[in-house]
Amino acid sequence: MKKRMTAALAAASLLFAVGAFAEDNAALPGTRDDAAAVVNTPAAIEAAQPAEAAAEPEIEASAAAAAEPAETTEVKTAGAKQPAGELEITEEYRWFISQYKHIRGRTVRYYDNVYAYNHGDYYLTPFDSKVPEEYLTVDESGTYAVAPIVLDITDAMRVALYGGDVGEVSMFYGQYCERRGDGHGRTGFTGVHEGIDFTNEPEAALFAIMGGEVTRAGDSNGTVAVYNADFDVTVLYLHCEEIEVRRGDVIEAGDYIAQEGKKGSDGTYTHVEMRVGRHTTSNPYRNTILESDCPYPVMQMALNVVESGRQPVTAAAVMEAQRMREQAEAEARAAAEAEAAKQAESAEPEIELVDVLPSAADGYGFAEPTAAPEATLPPAAK
Secondary structure, eight states: OOOHHHHHHHHHHHHHHHHHHOOOOSSSSTOOHHHHHHHHHHHHHHHHOOOGGSSSHHHHHHHHHHOOOSSOOOOOOOOOOOTTTTTOOOOEEEEEEOOOOOOEEEEEEEEEEEEEEEETTEEEEEEEEEEEEGGEEEOOOOOOOEEEHHHHHHHHHHHHHTTSSSSEEEOTTTTTEEEEEOSSSEEEEOOOOSSEEEEOOOEEEEEEOOOOOOOOOOTTTTHHEEEEEEEEEEEEEEEEEEEOOOTEEEOOOOOOOEEEETTSSOOOOEEEEEEEEEOOOOOOOOSSOOSSSOOOOHHHTTTTTTOOOOOOOOHHHHHHHHHHHHHHHHHHHHHHHHHHHHHHOOOOOOOOOOOOOGGGGGGGTTSOOOOOOOOOOOOOOO
């Protein structure tokens, strides 16, 4: 009996370790700690339970599950080989955790391990499957990234929002938000991002990306909502402070609306969200289901965005760039050291300059030093 229990626990532990390793992204440059996702499936959670908490039939079932490959769970690593241009959707049971440390479980569909820019860093994160496929890309090595057109559109939105080429795009539409723990050993994503986050200096001026009628001007989340009848969409700006517009105002694109703030948030930034139709409030923030609408097609038309032809920023591209940068730095150091050694060999001896001339006591540098004359007294007066 002991041997059978030991074998079952070993097999279950192996399954858990393999699942955790499948999404370990720490080897990639720029990967943040909160980006490494642990596979929190019910089978993995059950396999992690102590032996005392499980009855013998459950242990045998776990061992059987470990011996058989999972049929419904598909986890791809960033380095998985896959033909370029083909995106695959992963369907898996995932944990989500709210700000109140409440864990919810859902079977969700997502693009796995997308390389995305967040608050000055690149890291891997899932994206919801509702994001249209044309806004994601995959390179020949199988690494996913946001498509270059997304970078073009969000840059145009950022310039319009801040009135100039300042600030940064800090989180994309449909991206899974940060991972947190519930204090009891379980972790989960805090939700799916309903919009696009932009970050600038605190109290930075905010301007309307699109014109229209103001349908909301302030609430507990600092929401400004502007309905645009031409495209039949409402653009919502969250966390605003010092709001200058009022409900019922009709504004033009580029009009000043508020300051960037942190109302209803734990940080200073502006969340921009789009919903089809006329609305006054945003979606449930960081829900487990993506309920807002994709802003990219509308924003591309409204801002006249033309594709720049830039290359996608994938994990493989960043790793190659880092390798080339390190190689160039090593070659530059070697060249500098070789040049320094060459100059040291050909350099003439330095001439020692004398700043103080020899004194009379030293013979002025031409003769032996002379003894000082003995002092004599003057003749005494008669």
